[in-house]
Amino acid sequence: MSKEEMFKELSDAIVSCKQDLVLAVIEKAKSEGIAAPEIIEKGLAAGMNEVGIMFERGKLFLPHVMMASGAMEAGVKMLEDDMPTDAPSDKLGVIVNGTVEGDVHDIGKSIVSTMLQSSGFEVHDIGRDVPLQDFIAKIKETDANMVGMSALMTTTMPGQKEIIEMLKEQGLREKVKVMVGGAPATQAWADKIGADCYAENASEAVAKAKELLV
Amino acid sequence: MQKMLVKPLQKLRNSLSEVNTMTEYALRMGDGQRIFMTKEQILTDLQEGMADAADLGTIPDLSGDELDKLVDIITTSSRMVGVEPGMEVPVTHDISTIRIDGDQGNSGVGIPSSRLVGMMMHERAFGADTMELGHIDYSYKPVKPIISQEQQTMEVCQQNMIVPLLYGAMPNMGLYYTPDGPFPNPGDLMKSFKIKEAQEAMEGAAEHLTRDIVWIMQRMMASGADGINFDTIGAAGDGDMFASLHAIEQLRKEFPDIYIETGMAGELMLGLHGEMEYDGTVLAGLWPHEQAPLAAKAGSNVFGPVVNTNTSKSFAWNLGRAVTFIKEAVKASTIPCHVNMGMGVGGIPMLETPTIDAVSRASKAMVEIAGVDGI
Numbered sequence: 001m002s003k004e005e006m007f008k009e010l011s012d013a014i015v016s017c018k019q020d021l022v023l024a025v026i027e028k029a030k031s032e033g034i035a036a037p038e039i040i041e042k043g044l045a046a047g048m049n050e051v052g053i054m055f056e057r058g059k060l061f062l063p064h065v066m067m068a069s070g071a072m073e074a075g076v077k078m079l080e081d082d083m084p085t086d087a088p089s090d091k092l093g094v095i096v097n098g099t100v101e102g103d104v105h106d107i108g109k110s111i112v113s114t115m116l117q118s119s120g121f122e123v124h125d126i127g128r129d130v131p132l133q134d135f136i137a138k139i140k141e142t143d144a145n146m147v148g149m150s151a152l153m154t155t156t157m158p159g160q161k162e163i164i165e166m167l168k169e170q171g172l173r174e175k176v177k178v179m180v181g182g183a184p185a186t187q188a189w190a191d192k193i194g195a196d197c198y199a200e201n202a203s204e205a206v207a208k209a210k211e212l213l214v
Numbered sequence: 215m216q217k218m219l220v221k222p223l224q225k226l227r228n229s230l231s232e233v234n235t236m237t238e239y240a241l242r243m244g245d246g247q248r249i250f251m252t253k254e255q256i257l258t259d260l261q262e263g264m265a266d267a268a269d270l271g272t273i274p275d276l277s278g279d280e281l282d283k284l285v286d287i288i289t290t291s292s293r294m295v296g297v298e299p300g301m302e303v304p305v306t307h308d309i310s311t312i313r314i315d316g317d318q319g320n321s322g323v324g325i326p327s328s329r330l331v332g333m334m335m336h337e338r339a340f341g342a343d344t345m346e347l348g349h350i351d352y353s354y355k356p357v358k359p360i361i362s363q364e365q366q367t368m369e370v371c372q373q374n375m376i377v378p379l380l381y382g383a384m385p386n387m388g389l390y391y392t393p394d395g396p397f398p399n400p401g402d403l404m405k406s407f408k409i410k411e412a413q414e415a416m417e418g419a420a421e422h423l424t425r426d427i428v429w430i431m432q433r434m435m436a437s438g439a440d441g442i443n444f445d446t447i448g449a450a451g452d453g454d455m456f457a458s459l460h461a462i463e464q465l466r467k468e469f470p471d472i473y474i475e476t477g478m479a480g481e482l483m484l485g486l487h488g489e490m491e492y493d494g495t496v497l498a499g500l501w502p503h504e505q506a507p508l509a510a511k512a513g514s515n516v517f518g519p520v521v522n523t524n525t526s527k528s529f530a531w532n533l534g535r536a537v538t539f540i541k542e543a544v545k546a547s548t549i550p551c552h553v554n555m556g557m558g559v560g561g562i563p564m565l566e567t568p569t570i571d572a573v574s575r576a577s578k579a580m581v582e583i584a585g586v587d588g589i
Contacts, residue, residue, distance in 0.1 A: 058270065059499050061485030066409050104405060 003034060007042040010075075014047025015054070017067035022075045036082040037115070041203065044072045045111070069107040076114055083114065092120045093213035096138045097148035099128035100159030105152035105182070108202075112148060112181065115202040116209060121146075135163050139176055146213060148205065151182040160185070161193040177212045181205060239289045242572055244525035244532050244558075246565040253289060256530045260284050263527065263534030270482075271501040273542040276534070280583050284537065287575050287582075288530055294574040297581045304343040304588040306475070306552060308382055308445050310336040311348050321557070321566060330371050337377050343588075344475075346382030346443045347371055353386035354427050355395075361430060365437040372438040378473060381434040382443030385427065385458045387450035390419035397422075400486060416453035416487045423457035428464050431472075441473025441515070449479035451486030452497040455505075459492045459512040466513030476509040477518030477554060478502070481539060502539050506547035516588070519543040520554045525564050529572055533561035533579055540584040552588035553580050 001009075006029050013021040022044070029039050051068045054060040060068075095116055099109045106128040113125040124142050126134060139147055147167075151157045160180045167173040178195040190198035196212055199205035238250040251259070260281055268275050276284070287295060297303070307313070309321070314332040316322025327335075329347065336342040347368055349357055357364055364381070371379055391399040397419045400412035431442050442465065448455045458476070465472055483505060485498025493511050500508075502519035509517040521536035540560075544551045558564035561576040580586045 058482045061488050061498050062404060063409050063413065063485065063488035066404065066407065067488075070407075070409075104407070 001028075003032075006032070006034070007039075007046065010039070010043030011047035011050060014044060014068050014071055014075075015050050015060075017064055017071060019067075019071040019074050022071045023078060026075050026078050030079075030082065035084075036079040037084070039079060040076060040111070040115070044075050045202070048072055048107075073107055073110060076111060080114065083117070091122045092210065093146055094122045094124070094142050094144040095146040095148055095209065096124045096126060096135060096142060096144045097150075098126035098130040098135060098138075099150040099152070099182075100135075100156050100163070101129060101131050102159065103151050103153055103156035103182075104129050105150065108152070108182065109148070109150040111202045112150070112199070112205045115206050116148075119206045119210070121209060121213075132159055132163050132166060136166050136170060136172070139167075139172060140170075144176060146177040146179060146209060148179045148181065148209075151180070151185060154184045157182070157184055157189065160195065164194055177209075179205065179208060179212075240571075241288065241529045242563045242569065244523045244527050244529070244563050246563040246569065249528060251528065251530065253285060256288055256528075257281065257285055259528045259530035260288075260534035263531035263536075264538045266531075267521075267535040267538035271503060271539060271542065273501075273503060273538065276538055276541070276583070280537075281534075283583055284530075284533060284579055287579050288533070290575070294570045295578050296574065297578050301581055303581055303586065304552070305341065306344040306346075306443075306588065307336055307340075307342045308346055308443060308477070309348050309352060310340075310342060310345060312350060316350075329367060330374060333371060333379070334375060337375055342377065344378045344380065344440075345375070346380040347439075348382045348443075348445075352383050352445070353389055354383045354423070354430055355386065355389045357383060357430050358426060361433050364430075365433055368434055368437040368439050378440040380441040380443045380473060380475060381431065381439045382445050382475075384446045384449060384479075385423055385444060385454050385461075386446075387416075387419050387423050387454040387457060390422050391415065395419065395422075413487050413489065416451070416490075420453045420457035420460075420490075423454070424460045424464070427458070427461035428468075431461075431465055432468070435469055435472065441475065443475040443477065445477050446479035447476060448483050451484045452490045453487050454479075455483055455497050456487075456490045456492060459508060462509070462512040462514055473516075474514045475516045475518060475552070476512075476514040477552075478505060478520045481519075481521045502543035503546040506543050506549075506551065510547065510549045514549060516550050516552050517543070517547050518552050518554050520559050521561070523558045523560075523562060523564055525558075529561065529563065529575075532563075533576055536561035536576070537579050537584045540580060540586060544585045544587075550587035553584070553586045555580065555589050 010025045097113045113123045117123040126138050149160045179197050180190050180195045181199045187198045197208040199208050241249050241251055264276050311329040311332050313322050314325050314327045317324045333345045391397050397415040400415050403412035444458050447458045483497050483500040488498050490497050492508050506517045521539045523532045540553050555577055557568045562568045562572050
């Protein structure tokens with residue numbers, strides 16, 4: 001089976017929400033020596049993109065998206081140990097990453113955390129539905145120089161703006177770069193609330209973080 | 215110089231006069247707002263609405279002749295229109311039982327009357343060909359504690375009326391979840407990522423719903439009902455449709471002559487469960503032309519397809535889209551299709567009392583272009 005065929009099989013397994021098949025194909029891909037970031041990007045993430053398109057067109061629904069996300073999460077977890085990491089002394093920056101309060105969406109934010117970590121950043125993933133104050137506390141605790149905030153709903157997006165205001169109040173805004181993401185977020189939204197960057201996906205998040213911190 | 219300017223000025227005058235005389239037709243937006251459009255704008259919107267349906271349902275476009283006919287129907291100068299002689303179709307009416315007595319909150323006109331009077335007015339004065347008896351709560355579950363009252367009313371109505379009289383209500387599977395019913399609320403479970411538990415709650419609720427519908431109809435049939443109207447199947451997602459199809463199957467088996475009308479809630483079967491199947495077909499994501507064969511397979515006599523109205527689009531856009539969907543449903547259906555026409559469905563604007571200009575035009579289009587068997 002060629003690499004492309006394997007990525008297609010993996011992507012199809014995500015679309016059909018079959019976690020067991022996802023893990024089996026990853027195992028096969030690993031044994032073929034395919035690099036973990038490539039498996040994530042061309043297999044798992046490609047499948048999730050397809051899920052998103054089918055959701056928009058009424059071919060897949062919320063339970064499917066959640067099951068596919070679960071399968072992807074399990075796949076990413078399986079690949080975690082195979083992700084290339086730089087020595088701690090070479091870390092490119094310290095990033096606090098989380099999904100803002102009121103929003104339980106986890107998968108996109110977790111993928112961003114994994115990709116950032118594998119690219120050489122020290123990442124503190126503080127989870128989902130995180131109280132806004134906890135972002136500030138973690139930034140202080142870890143002496144972070146970047147914060148990533150995810151919001152998957154228009155109703156929780158204002159949380160991103162509030163955290164920026166809190167950073168200003170605490171005198172941290174100059175020191176901490178701000179990245180926003182999530183389905184309803186856009187570059188225009190990032191500009192409006194005064195964030196330093198917006199990333200549409202995990203790869204872009206890594207590129208933007210490097211641009212700002214390295 | 216002056217001579218050189220004469221020609222362009224004349225040209226400008228001509229084109230301005232063309233603009234001034236370009237006829238505009240009175241239409242509505244999907245929310246009922248009055249708008250004016252030229253014939254070209256109407257055609258463009260019809261084509262865009264049609265393309266949207268064709269794209270979503272992977273179904274054919276309307277033909278050029280059909281689009282021309284839609285333009286004619288929309289631009290007819292009369293305030294209301296009717297079908298051509300010989301193309302008349304049966305018309306049935308849901309909840310007309312309380313249409314007279316009810317206030318605007320349930321689309322009524324607030325004239326004190328009994329349910330029997332309401333139905334007889336529809337039968338004898340308004341031309342309804344079949345009717346249904348329904349209760350103000352209008353869901354099957356709340357009928358259980360008042361079943362004796364409903365049986366008695368059915369008997370009295372049957373003694374006074376001639377047209378086929380069904381019993382009708384909404385399956386409304388949402389009533390089986392907390393806080394209204396015994397099963398945990400799938401919405402809450404989903405938020406906690408408990409997908410399996412949410413699906414199990416829907417499966418349990420579907421079983422109860424099927425059981426209740428059959429139980430109620432056993433009693434209504436014993437009281438002389440001619441059949442059952444399922445109003446808004448799928449309002450609570452694919453589980454709602456699953457339960458309804460199984461109830462239809464059981465009722466057909468128990469009452470071979472029962473008349474079953476299977477009306478849908480919306481154009482797309484929402485996959486709240488996502489994996490429920492009927493006769494090997496996944497219910498989530500079905501469009502009207504895919505729903506129709508399943509309704510027939512379960513044992514329905516009539517299928518009632520629905521296309522929802524987009525309130526931000528014009529009547530032309532909505533009608534082009536609705537006719538495209540319904541035409542394909544009629545083609546795919548092995549049983550008669552009685553399209554749902556009313557507020558917010560069938561291309562008609564979303565108004566509590568839908569306007570006669572839009573209702574009559576949309577109905578004519580459904581009969582003469584989509585080929586529906588009834589309304």
